[in-house]
Amino acid sequence: MRALCQSLLLLASLVLSVAPAAAFPDWLEPMGGQGHGSSAPDLRAPLTAPVEVWGVEFDQLLGQPVVSAGVVYVVAKSGKGAKLFALDLQTGEEIDSESLAGEEFGHVSVLGSAVVAVTDEAHYYFEHRGKSFKRGKVVRGAFRSPASLLPGLSAVTTPEGLQVLELRNGKVLFEHPSDECKPLVVQTGEGEHSIYTVYTEALARNSGAQTSRVIVSGAGTSSPTVSDPQTRLGGAVVTGAGEQQARLVQLEPGPGWGPLLVASNSLVMTRGKDTRPFFFAGPGSSNQLPALESDPVRVGVDLYGRTGNGIVLRSGMDGGGEGLMEAKDRPEGGVDGPITSAGEVLLMGNWALDLPTRRILWVARDMEFTGPLIPVADGTVLYQSGAGRLVCAHDVNASEVEAEVAPPELPESLEVEDGYAYRIVVQARAALDRAFAEDLIGAFETYSKRRLLADARRVLAEAETRGLPHSEVAALESKLAGKSENSAGNRDRQLAAAQEDEAKVRTDAAERTIEFAKRCAEASLGLEAAALLATVEGYFPSGESVPEKIRMSVQTVAAASMPANFPFRSEGNPEARWVRWARELAPAGAWFVEPASILDAKRGAPIDGQPRPQAPPDSMWRQDTIGLRTKNLSLLSRTMDPAIVGACLRNGEATVRTLETLLANPPQPDDEPLQVRIHASRPDYLNEDLGEGEAAPEWSLGFYMPWTRVSRFFVPDSSTSLNQGRSLHEVVSHELTHQYIAERWREVAGGRRTANTPGYWIVEGFARFIEDQSLEIARRGDALDDPTVQSVESAAAIHSSGGGIPLELLLRLDQLQFQRLADDPLGTVQLKSTLVHLTHTAKSAFYDQAAAVVFFLANRSGPEGRERLLATIRSHYKGETGLTPWREMGFKTRASLEKALAAFLDNPGLAPR
Known part of the structure; x- marks a missing residue:
């Protein structure tokens, strides 16, 4: 130690x-x-x-x-x-x-x-x-x-x-x-x-x-x-x-x-x-x-x-x-x-x-x-x-001193300048939670005074989860030292009186939230209003019913905030449905649209510039489908699960924002939304008619089809094990990386890359890199430098076993050659930082080894590493990949790159703290 x-x-x-x-x-x-x-x-x-x-x-x-x-x-x-x-x-x-x-x-x-x-x-x-x-x-x-x-x-x-x-x-x-x-x-x-x-x-x-x-x-x-x-x-x-x-x-x-x-x-x-x-x-x-x-x-x-x-x-x-x-x-x-x-x-x-x-x-x-x-x-x-x-x-560094932070306050203005209205929800929740925590101190004091110690500790613990600082919690809990639990004959009466005080604290907190949600609804922020209403039930202990007065107030504000085109308006209890949907959609800033508005919108030219005999029919997407838009995405979904849809939109928006920063490619007013479609099941996904000679890959949860400018996915069930066990949200991030570069990155617009262009590793490697690192943003921040992710540790394990694809071949393969790689199992590796045993094929090894090279360039190749990585991506998408790609990566010879990469894979390092 x-x-x-x-x-x-x-x-x-x-x-x-x-x-x-x-x-x-x-x-x-x-x-x-x-x-x-x-x-x-x-x-x-x-x-x-x-x-x-x-x-x-x-x-x-x-x-x-x-x-x-x-x-x-x-x-x-x-x-x-x-x-x-x-x-x-x-x-x-x-x-x-x-x-x-x-x-x-x-x-x-x-x-x-x-x-x-x-x-x-x-x-x-x-x-x-x-x-x-x-x-x-x-x-x-x-x-x-x-x-x-x-x-x-x-x-x-x-x-x-x-x-x-x-x-x-x-x-x-x-x-x-x-x-x-x-x-x-x-x-x-x-x-x-x-x-x-x-x-x-x-x-x-x-x-x-x-x-x-x-x-x-x-x-x-x-x-x-x-x-x-x-x-x-x-x-x-x-x-x-x-x-x-x-x-x-x-x-x-x-x-x-x-x-x-x-x-x-x-x-x-x-x-x-x-x-x-x-x-x-x-x-x-x-x-x-x-x-x-x-x-x-x-x-x-x-x-x-x-x-x-x-x-x-x-x-x-x-x-x-x-x-x-x-x-x-x-x-x-x-x-x-x-x-x-x-x-x-x-x-x-x-x-x-x-x-x-x-x-x-x-x-x-x-x-x-x-x-x-x-x-x-x-x-x-x-x-x-x-x-x-x-x-x-x-788990903090000794140099980190807890700063005095003023309690959060409710937003005074509901004007949204950057289009990201969810900031209002985040700020309001912090303020409302802190106000609730302060009121719980009163309930704590009531229980403490009556020596109802178990209840005093219970409400104090809840106050801490709502934002009460550690120092205040410690000071309050110290007041319980030396007290013994109330065993007096009138204990039940004292408990009932204290519980009434606590119930009022909870009702007051709910009413404050409903009142601010009402303000949001009146300011045309219906999504944000309903997202706040979703928090009201949490003010009341699990297993206890919400008071009727509060329930009716929530229903009234929910009805006022519900959009006219909410797809479930005519079904039972639409207000509660709207609140559940809003809770999931608000972080992505999503709104409902008619599916036809997405299907009939004019689309850009096929990405590869090659005409197709006919466009795939969209008839299945005109029924049993909901449509949603965010700042960067348009989504058609045949699953009606708000948690799945919301998570895909949140992860999709986060991926786009990450790419905008990494690629130095700020959004433009004329950017088309990236179109995403989610099937409710694997059979639904595989049975879609994609046009002559086209079919969805059976080995993946989703794929991006450049010539239609659409990414397609399906919701896996418990029996589905594809993409080496990766989740739907990970695959969405991966495919959206392909889609963003193809449709949004202006530096490679009009590029001449074809399926025969060598260096396809950078396409899949960069997408896998973003997929893995995006999972760590919430835990590690947006540095994209965690070496304990699956792809890096998998590549390191393959390297230590002496297997995998030789670097010379990895850098040379084009897309068609990659697609011909075998899917037969080659062996199993154990990751160091995740309790997962991965069975590798040549194709899965390609993904992980390519992503490890991308990580190496981005984080282990000096201050110029990331710019060299971007230069390598640009060259490939422009169809300009040469016979000596290692030079663009900053290495004089392939052998020097191979030596440096091997040293990295021998010891990828620990996640940054």
Whole structure:
């Protein structure tokens, strides 16, 4: 780990958003509703390798840290015993400490002001209200697990089994046979908690595990009660001999899902139902997985875990699953560790994996870690280094100081000068969200005053997602330190009153949004008005209905903003349909047009200048089709899915803007829109009559036909695997690059390129380059310099294997020769930064190798590289490619180009930070 100066400037520069973490080893245990554990869906993962903010040295850490209200609690060895430490999360400075007996382990649990430390010799209860510890009852004994806390109670295990202790007096309220694993506590009703335990004495006989559930009523009151245990015998979860260890971890949140039994060599999920608290999947269930080396984590509806031999598995709650990766797929420099998650990112040790894209986000090669990376705030983790060092790390550079930014304000003027009206939506949403966040502070204060701490934390977390600065969140959460959950007899009445205040905050936010949307509609910005209306439902919690008054107001403004030619105006609930469409179309600035206006518009001459016997008929596009226009595109679509259409338009517009900048080709008033057509399915696409002798390529999701000046695509279904698994949006970007150069780039207008012009690599290579880099713009900016994209890593893998197309042949091939390249599989390569195995053909190798040459020229050939790249493109499209193209690229000989390119492919480098 890189050492950073812990100066006051550095500490001031990293204002952390505090979020609590869970205790070892059961990472998904919710800690009485406070902890994220290893599964933190509401936190942003570090997007670059985290750098150290602070580090504190101890003799030896005896357990994992727990974070609550801006305080880090951890037990460490001290002399012949141990100490419980409280540290400031932002600075690492010690707040207080208390001596403990025990030296084998020390686990911390926190609930409100109650802090429990369990060692191998005693169970300690403290009150901590942000400063000094106040020691409570100490219970001596041979304890074996961390505590799971309820209001006023602690559930812990000893060699004899489960014990439920009253914190104030140490009295044993309940005992039950159990393994020496942490009990699982889940709030299952108002004033009701369930404690789950597992008993695997029968595991050695392969007869499953007994799981028990007891219900605690009145936790936090003077007279809590515990029900008789309900028990069930699980399925056969063990198939091998030897010592067994079982644990319970919580799948939370997750509709209908209860505890998860983890044994040493399998796991079984249990589904919670109203009539049956839980049950185990039986023998042979598809929910059983091989041995896991650490507890699994939950992301969405899937579980992820790593086996002892390094295989990472995904198990779906629907019973499906797959091997996500093998040990050989680990990135270079990557070291495995217990898996944790933040958002949709898995933290896998010293590296991180983005699940939606399967991209490896970063590898922290110098990180010295022991145990898991624990997400505690946006972009922030805690981890142990060596035996006794506790480290807090963040994904920003030490030199980046958080600037004071004024809260955003609603736009005063609705005039649009540059034609990009969506800026108004972006600015308005930021202002409306921030106003909502400020109002949520009032709801937070109301809940905090009534000691309704779970609700206080809930609304504060929501305020942060709406733009409340980290520093304010941390300051507000610190106010909860030392408070315990309300257990008074009038709690329900206080909760109802606070919920009324919160409901008003939400209604006020919705009304502000509707009012501004109305202003937009009155200013003839109907698309933008409806896009704002699409955000109204988000002000109300999931599962709660929108108040009737708000719903009717949305419907009224939506009707006023709906264009007369909206294709679905005559269908059911047109206002709601219009709002859904507007949400998807507004970022591209799209508007509906009649399909005939696109089909009948006068088109330019065929790009290649060669006449055709007849134009393809357009009859299929005159029915069951919608038409849309943007600044740069005209689109005909036979799919009526607004999400698909909107994404294609957004990506298409982004591609055009990227090309305008890269090619120094500003838009002109007489530019014709680039015409795009989307089929609803592959059969629809393949069956289109394209004229005499023409047919859509069966191997691709789409193609550009120059002589008709149209790009055609289709929406793939789940069974379609074309273009090496590339998405429709990627292929749209690729083909629009061809189309833009052919129809818009004035420097090559009237060029004499034919299908026999050598150097076709630059045509497909540049399009693949734009396709890959455009995917990274949102994450990396518009520098177009990410070497971890698929084409570059694929070309590097082909190069290292000694295969692929020789450079001399790659540079010489013309279009007809390219089309004759074989589609037979040549081999499989594994990418370094994406968990994908690609099966290569000669044709796919051509695409990736050509794109790698383009990347090399654009980003690894000095300050003149990009201009030389553009000169190479110009020469080819003008039909002027010579016999020595490497000279135009800045190399005296082909051998010198080959040497430089090989050096690049040997080490393409990391993505820029």
